[in-house]
Amino acid sequence: MSKNTVIYRKYRPQSFDEVVGQEFVIQTLKNALAHDKVAHSYLLCGPHGTGKTSIARIFAKALNCKNGKEKVVCLECESCQEIEKGIAPDVIEIDAASNRGINEIRELREAIRFLPTKSSYKVYIIDEVHMLTKEAFNALLKTLEEPPDHIVFILATTEQHKVPFTIISRTQKFNLRHLNREEIDNQLAAILKKEGVEMDQETRALIVASAEGSLRDAQSILGKVLAIGATDNKQVRDVLGIANTQHIVLFVEHITQQRRDEAIVLLGTVVASGIDLDQFIQTVLQFVRTILLVKMSGGESLDTMFYFSKEEKDTMNRIAQDVGNRQLLALIKEMLDASQAVKYSPIPQLPIELAIVQLTPGAEEKSGSTERSADEAKETKEESPHETEDSPEEKPKTTKRVSKRTTVKKTTKTSSTRSKKTPQKTSAKTKRTTTRRKKSEE
Ligand SMILES: [Zn+2]
Structure with a gap:
């Protein structure tokens, strides 16, 4: 068994008191036990890892615990011990993801007619119940309509919308929440x-x-x-695989200060160090969103703040003072677009590079015709000789457009040298981008 499984199993809650969050669910279940008002079927809905199966098992323990009257769940009696070990004959766990057909449900319907072997209740825990087929749901529905007294169903799902309403309406439903x-x-x-x-x-x-x-x-x-x-x-x-938050802070500062080249170089460093780009974008978004919230509400108490250190919070406050809302919103929007695009891009960092270019129009004004390096000028000349025949001084407008084009070209070139997966696609994309940009500028 790997260590991560060990940690997770070792610290899985064994009694209601150990369940984190979900207070409402726990209290309602405890009340039902205390007042002998146990329903025949429950449906636990909620995101994965929020305690559905744990709560189902603990409830099964409580239903069959020999000392349940005094302790709810004693963890010591034979029943509690067997359920904990997963060997209790009267607590049956079914993973609907792998037992989703009508035959499994028919078998279940046969089995529930028999009394529990040695406990008060026979408890069926059906996990990922939304995975059942339509036929299986229909068969289950009949069972839920008139279950024998000794049966309790606990259904669990991460996708409530896939569970038929007819099933939901016959259960007592609980929504489990994400933990904060x-x-x-x-x-x-x-x-x-x-x-x-x-x-x-x-x-x-x-x-x-x-x-x-x-x-x-x-x-x-x-x-x-x-x-x-x-x-x-x-x-x-x-x-x-999380980017250093220093990288994130610098990245955002480069962009808001219109330092395009630095931002692209930094992104290169991030890629080279094997940081997951999806995570990188998430963290940038989290960071910028927090700055925006700080700007609006001075949100020291925000949940998102939890993620960042004291120094980073100071930087956020500084950026919040220096940068306008519109620029922050544009940054969020471009990064959101990029977060979708990186999933399909043949060159993973390309969408982020394009976002950087979009977000740093100021960089083009800075690198005007006079500041262009000899290399850049040469590159421009090679690519579009007819456009650079005249000297930049005589035709400033054209030159500016060309220099913009060069920047876009340069950006994508940098990325294609880093990862040479599909160069032909890159050039097609570059052309498209260039054309689009040119059009929008005219
Ligand atoms: Zn017990």
């Missing part, structure tokens, strides 16, 4: 303490942010990180 960052961080801190490992809050925040509200993911990532022995900020960043 503090809740996940507290759990990680507790686990690290028990494991005797030191990790500062800033480093834990990287794991928390990567887990996106899923405690299970956070635990898996922590396991992965610990298995490699990574505990400091840089090591954890490397394991997770």
